[in-house]
Amino acid sequence: MEKTVKVTYLYNSGFVVELGTNALVFDYYTDKADCLSDILQKYKSVYFFVSHSHFDHWNPAIGKFSQNVRKYFLSYDIHNMETLPGEKTVVMNEYDEYKSDMITVKSYSSTDAGISFLVSIEGWNIFHAGDFNWWHWKGDTEKNNAFARNGFLKQMKKIAGMEADIAFFPLDRRLEEYCDWGVKEFCRQTNVDNIIAMHNAGRQAWPLKTNASDGRHTNVWSPELSGETIIIKKDR
Secondary structure: OOOEEEEEEEEOOEEEEEEOOEEEEEOOOOOOOOOHHHHHOOOOEEEEEEOOOOOOOOOHHHHHHHHHEEEEEEEOOOOOOOOOOHHHEEEEOOOOEEEOOOEEEEEEOOOOOOOEEEEEEOOEEEEEOOOOOOOOOOOOOHHHHHHHHHHHHHHHHHHOOOEEEEEEEEOOHHHHHHOOHHHHHHHHHOEEEEEEEEOOOOOOOOOOOOEOOOOOEOEEEOOOOOOOEEEEEOOO
16 A cells, blocks of 8 residues: 655646556646646556546546556546547546446536546545535525535535545635635545645635544645645555
């Protein structure tokens, strides 16, 4: 079992996770620090994950990395996949599961487009929320915000009790003082050791302080600049 992983921030909700002999790439759409190619050259086993079809999460250019890619895991709402090799592409619906001797991938629903992922590999559980969040927008109607709240809490019932070493979760400052409602509730109902804030492209990080459901401290990393990295040690 790998005891540490290295995480590199690409942009928005895009990250690379390096662990052991594998590299995981989540929601790449741009690489402002131009670091992805160099990272992936070190690995023969690479997995890409695309949570949904929004332009800031999905870029067909990920097909250019196919030589080193073992699998592409794509949400069901992505249709323009001509750049990807079909034999390496797995399209996932909500609540699907993919298993191999190397990796297990479970999908969950979202409160926006597409899906979220729970990835188990080399003894690590890694959750990427995609655009799953409590999207409470200041100035929106009471009806719309109630709908957003109900949708979020309904999905949390499916996720409650999840154990993860790392969870990538939106902490988008455009929601202003409501931006951490979703991640705090997520941490309250799950057991997550490390939160990595995302979907905050080009904005100052929010100073999040939160704890896991059983009172354990949850580490928080809120990267701001593309190319920033962190080393995470396994706590469980």
